[in-house]
Amino acid sequence: MADRVTRFGVSLPGKLVERFDRLIEDLGYSNRSKAIADAVREFITQKRPRSNGKATGTISYLYDHHVSDVNKKLVELQHKHETSIKSTMHSHITHAECVEVLIVEGEAVKIRELYGGLSAIRGVENCKLSILK
C-alpha cells in the first residue's frame, strides 16, 4: 500500500529558498516536493542515533564567531563530550568565519548526540558528520 502524502507549511528565509530552487533546477528536479523529501530523508539518515557500537570519524562545521555566545556554547558542549573528542582543529577563514574539525571516537550514539548538539547551536552552519569506521 502506498504511503499517504502529507501537506505541511514551512517558513524559510527567502534567500535560502532561492538557492534551493536554483540548485534543484540544476539537478533536474521538476518540483520542490521531491527535492524536499530527499533532503528530509538525508537529514534523518544523518541525525538519527542508530547504532550501539563504536564509531570513529570527524565532525566539521563553519560558524560566525560574532554570533552571541557561540564560542561559549561550542566550548561547553565540547567539554561535555570530552571523552568522544580526540582532537580539535580550528581555522580562522575570514574576519567573521571559523571552521572547526573534531576527530571523534567512541560510542556512536554519543557521537551522534554531539553532532546533533553542534548542529543546533545558533551561528553554526553546514555541520557535517563523517563516520570513517
Ligand code: NI
Ligand atoms: Ni576563528
